[in-house]
Structures are given as C-alpha cells and as structure tokens.
Amino acid sequence: MSCTEGVPSKPKLRKGLWSPEEDDKLINYMMKNGQGCWSDVAKQAGLQRCGKSCRLRWINYLRPDLKRGAFSPQEEQLIIHLHSILGNRWSQIAARLPGRTDNEIKNFWNSCIKKKLKHLSNSTPHAQQQHKLINNGIANTKSAVPDSMTNDISSSVVYQTRQELIMPFCSSTGGIAQVDHAAPFACSTSENQFCIPLKYVNCMAVDSQEKVLENQQFTIDRDFNNMLWNSPSTTHESFSHALQSLNLQVQAAQNKTSRSCDQVSWSNTCTPHDQGSTHYSLGCTIPALVESDHLLKENSCIKN
DNA sequence: AAATGGACCAACCGCGTCTAG
C-alpha cells in the first residue's frame, strides 16, 4: 500500500512475473539477512518491486521449506476436513500443512476440490455426505466457528503431525474419548513436564449426540504435541462438529498437576476412574475448537 | 495448422489488523 512512500524520485516499480535474476537477488538477500521489513528488503536487495510483492514471492515461491508438487490424497483429505471446520481461512489451513502455502491451497481448492465435489454430489450417499460438508465450508466463507475460537489453533495439536500419516476426514468429533486399551507406558511428570509415551491408543469416543463409537484410535506423539484421531472414515457421518473437548483416560497416570501445552489446556489432576482403580482420567480441552463454555462443561468429565 | 476454451497458478489488489511513535 505504502511500500513506495518515502522513496525519493520514486523509481517505477516492476509488476508481473518474477525473472530468475530477481529471484536470485531476493534469495541471496533473504539468506544473508533473514526476514525483516519488507519494504527495506525490496530496496536493499536492489529490486524494483514493492515490499509486498517481495513478501509474496518469498512466502509463496522461494522459501526453502516449501514442498511444491502435487497434493497427496492425505493432504487433500486434510484440506477438505479443515475447510469444513475453518471455511476459507486459507492461512490457518496452510498452517496445518507443512510446506504448503495458503495461496497454493486456495488455488487447489478452487481448481480441483470444488470440481471433484460437484462431481461427487451425483454419486454415492457417502460421497454426498462429504459433498455436503464441503459445501457447508464453501457456504461459510466465514466458517461456522467464530474467529475467537479458531485463532488459537495455528500451531494446532490436532491434525499436524511430525511423521505420522494423517487420517483427517473421519474426525470432527465432539465430546469425550476414553482410552480403552492403553498400551503399557510410563507416565512421568514433573513440575513442567508431562510426558506420555503413548501411541495408537484404542479408545472409545462419545460424540456430541452421545453416540458411542468403539475402537477409535488416536495417534499421539510422546510429548502430546500432536494428536490424531484415526477413526475409520465410515463413522464420520456421525459427527458434524469440530472436536470440542477431549478427555483421555490413561492407565496408571500419576495423580499430579498437569501442564498447559501450547493450545491444549489440561485438567489440573489425573483423577482415578473408579475407587482404587489404576485407570486415571486426564482431561484436556482444545480451546480453539470449543464452541462454548456450556459445551466445555458438558464434556469435561468422563462418562461411563 | 489455427482457433477456442478450460484448467491451473502466480501475482496483484483492497481491506482489515497490528504496531510503533
């Protein structure tokens, strides 16, 4: 907007496609100096571009951590799922797809997914359900989830993974999950750490309509930084809401104060499931996806 | 071979938000 202001004898700024020479200049500058004020970048890198244009070129094309190439089916499903929750909040969706940019995802959505879904809408009931969800997303240019509730998930624990595969479309659960068969694990706690080396925990989930789904699976990394719901896609029709609150019942957890990790608020204690039981409940909520205090309260305890 | 139309994608534009002074 004002990127040219303050520049004496305003040189004509270039527009349109970037030349390889311009790319080189920008890359060299960024590698040497890192990200700073974009209007300075343009000047100091010797580019006849406004800062905004430099920023866009770097973020969408030149950044070294970009993945590029075709979207995998997993990525596609994840985009569809996230779009059903977030609507057209491309930057938030991109934040959950490492190496992908909002622009890329937006283009992909507008060119491929929309079309596919239109096609799907004439096919199976399952596909129609997917289509419905996606259309909801399309209709909700602003999603059904208010801004205040989605802002928090930029480094979400829910669907972003380090190395595990992503099974996105099944999710969107509301309610409570109980660990049914926890693999043997050690739970170590200290004042600032709460580590659960636990993977592929079978669990039972209760959705917001109180429907019980058995043998659901979570994939959880050892620091609880990432948590995936690996529910079979056949059950997704039972769910229509974002994950609102989640309680994990963990075996033999110590009854100690818990921590608050980036986006997840953990309950203050691990409470025994039954009197004298070695099963403990550990409550956690994901604030970004909580729809209301009311729901939070409703879902904050394990049901039997 | 030329014209046409659709798909894809990079980049621009406008606007809202943030932040420093």
Place this chain on the structure above:
DNA sequence: ACTAGACGCGGTTGGTCCATT
C-alpha cells in the same frame, strides 16, 4: 488516544499451457 506505515489475508485477475474442435 490517535495516526501512519507495515503486514497479512482472502478474493480476483491475467498469463500460460494444453486439449479439443
């Protein structure tokens, strides 16, 4: 508290490529 500049986001445009006629 106010303002100007910078930044970031989402919508849109325009260029290129490719398949079809």
